[in-house]
Amino acid sequence: MKHIKPSPCPNCGVALDGATAVDEDGIDYAAKPQPGNPTVCILCNHISVWDKQLRLRNPTPAEMREISKNKVVRQVVAGVALVRAMRKAIN
Numbered sequence: 001m002k003h004i005k006p007s008p009c010p011n012c013g014v015a016l017d018g019a020t021a022v023d024e025d026g027i028d029y030a031a032k033p034q035p036g037n038p039t040v041c042i043l044c045n046h047i048s049v050w051d052k053q054l055r056l057r058n059p060t061p062a063e064m065r066e067i068s069k070n071k072v073v074r075q076v077v078a079g080v081a082l083v084r085a086m087r088k089a090i091n
């Protein structure tokens with residue numbers, strides 16, 4: 001995970017201070033998010049986009065259409081949903 005300046009999730013408001021880059025080749029723990037990259041909140045599973053100042057914002061409808069085609073993002077969303085379900089079952 002790459003530590004970043006904390007930015008609130010547009011959905012749940014938690015200050016996210018780290019990001020891990022994932023693509024079809026795997027995970028790059030050292031990569032810093034780039035403006036326009038989609039990201040998934042590890043707490044609420046909301047999909048956001050990094051802006052030019054690396055703060056999180058909601059995707060535009062056009063961005064959301066593109067993100068919805070991204071297989072890696074869909075896999076990350078499924079993974080976060082699984083972790084959330086497991087946490088709920090434990091607590």
Ligand SMILES: [Zn+2]
Nearest residue numbers: 009012041044
């Ligand atoms: Zn969130």
